Amino acid sequence: MAAKAMRPPAGSDKAIASKAGPGAADEAGRSGLQRGMTGEQLQELAEQAKENASTRRDTVPALEDILYEPIPVLDRGFVRVIDYMGSDGAIVQAARVSYGKGTRKVSEDRGLIHYLMRHRHSTPFEMCEIKFHVKLPIFVARQWIRHRTANVNEYSARYSIMDREFYLPAPEHLAAQSSANRQGRGDVLEGDEANEVMRLLERDAMRAYDNYEQMLNEREDGSTIDPERTGLARELTRMNLTLNYYTQWYWKIDLHNLMHFLSLRADPHAQYEIRAYADAMIDVVKRWVPLTHEAFEQHRLHAVTLSANALAVVKRLIAGEPVSETDSGLGKREWRELMATLGRED
Numbered sequence: 531m532a533a534k535a536m537r538p539p540a541g542s543d544k545a546i547a548s549k550a551g552p553g554a555a556d557e558a559g560r561s562g563l564q565r566g567m568t569g570e571q572l573q574e575l576a577e578q579a580k581e582n583a584s585t586r587r588d589t590v591p592a593l594e595d596i597l598y599e600p601i602p603v604l605d606r607g608f609v610r611v612i613d614y615m616g617s618d619g620a621i622v623q624a625a626r627v628s629y630g631k632g633t634r635k636v637s638e639d640r641g642l643i644h645y646l647m648r649h650r651h652s653t654p655f656e657m658c659e660i661k662f663h664v665k666l667p668i669f670v671a672r673q674w675i676r677h678r679t680a681n682v683n684e685y686s687a688r689y690s691i692m693d694r695e696f697y698l699p700a701p702e703h704l705a706a707q708s709s710a711n712r713q714g715r716g717d718v719l720e721g722d723e724a725n726e727v728m729r730l731l732e733r734d735a736m737r738a739y740d741n742y743e744q745m746l747n748e749r750e751d752g753s754t755i756d757p758e759r760t761g762l763a764r765e766l767t768r769m770n771l772t773l774n775y776y777t778q779w780y781w782k783i784d785l786h787n788l789m790h791f792l793s794l795r796a797d798p799h800a801q802y803e804i805r806a807y808a809d810a811m812i813d814v815v816k817r818w819v820p821l822t823h824e825a826f827e828q829h830r831l832h833a834v835t836l837s838a839n840a841l842a843v844v845k846r847l848i849a850g851e852p853v854s855e856t857d858s859g860l861g862k863r864e865w866r867e868l869m870a871t872l873g874r875e876d
């Protein structure tokens with residue numbers, strides 16, 4: 531096997547060269563604080579920034595640059611990359627079942643990756659893995675956890691006290707129920723109604739947490755409220771919290787299944803709050819495996835699938851034939867979607 535160039539591993543001095551030097555950990559700490567990290571996590575981040583190790587494994591400098599760094603999402607959430615395995619090269623290598631990078635040009639690797647993506651030859655993408663630490667509201671976690679192909683380890687509210695941290699939508703995301711789509715949003719709320727909704731969301735979350743502390747007989751900082759009382763178990767008390775409270779988990783997944791997750795959750799039909807996380811993770815994929823990211827955008831994210839009838843409509847349109855909804859063989863909704871895709875909504 532050909533020797534690989536020694537590259538700085540996760541958290542090595544070289545990998546953090548851009549932020550190294552006295553105060554680098556403090557700097558990481560300050561930015562982390564603004565991103566909703568706890569004191570313990572800031573400490574961990576500072577320790578990770580000091581780590582030094584070497585590896586003969588292939589690493590990706592652009593991803594090393596942001597390793598461990600929280601990427602802010604929503605008002606208090608974040609995603610950060612904890613670890614990863616593989617690169618575009620690993621995908622190509624697996625696809626060719628070869629024993630080295632060989633002398634292929636980048637353009638050939640790009641062609642192969644596009645081919646694999648286009649033809650759903652998916653196992654080479656499973657050779658890459660990534661582990662994220664995610665801080666997200668519970669109602670987003672409920673949607674996220676439906677994706678069964680990841681490995682998850684969540685913060686235990688049986689074991690630890692939850693933080694007084696809850697999500698409040700930014701004004702531009704405080705929208706009314708959509709009239710066209712039962713699972714979507716319509717116009718943004720404004721004026722008194724918007725103010726009242728924000729007041730209720732905040733008040734209910736705060737009150738739920740006040741009662742959470744009372745029932746626990748313990749404050750957020752761990753101090754006891756009333757030494758005469760025992761307090762309710764954490765595993766029971768947590769049921770009083772509202773769904774906008776933040777939870778955290780480590781989430782590990784291979785690249786093939788990550789792209790499946792992203793194609794569903796970065797889609798405009800997905801709820802904005804989970805989409806915000808998916809968008810942040812797509813940027814991570816772009817740093818990690820740029821050729822795969824390009825192919826993913828091309829063949830999955832911005833691609834459409836046509837049914838046999840829809841393809842027949844397209845062929846008739848290209849031939850200059852008039853086609854109407856009634857003679858298209860499509861249902862009303864599929865016809866509307868096809869016309870929107872083709873930019874013929876008039």
Ligand SMILES: Cc1cc2nc3c(=O)[nH]c(=O)nc-3n(C[C@H](O)[C@H](O)[C@H](O)COP(=O)(O)OP(=O)(O)OC[C@H]3O[C@@H](n4cnc5c(N)ncnc54)[C@H](O)[C@@H]3O)c2cc1C
Binds near residue numbers: 680
């Ligand atoms: C816009 C949107 C709206 C949604 N609305 C609803 C809703 O109203 N109600 C609701 O309940 N859910 C809803 N969902 C969730 C959705 O139905 C899926 O459960 C979720 O997106 C996970 O998809 P998945 O199963 O493909 O993903 P994963 O669990 O990541 O699985 C990936 C793939 O692996 C295979 N797989 C994994 N596990 C199994 C298994 N046990 N058996 C067979 N095949 C398996 C499947 O091929 C699957 O596609 C919605 C999702 C989206 C994106």
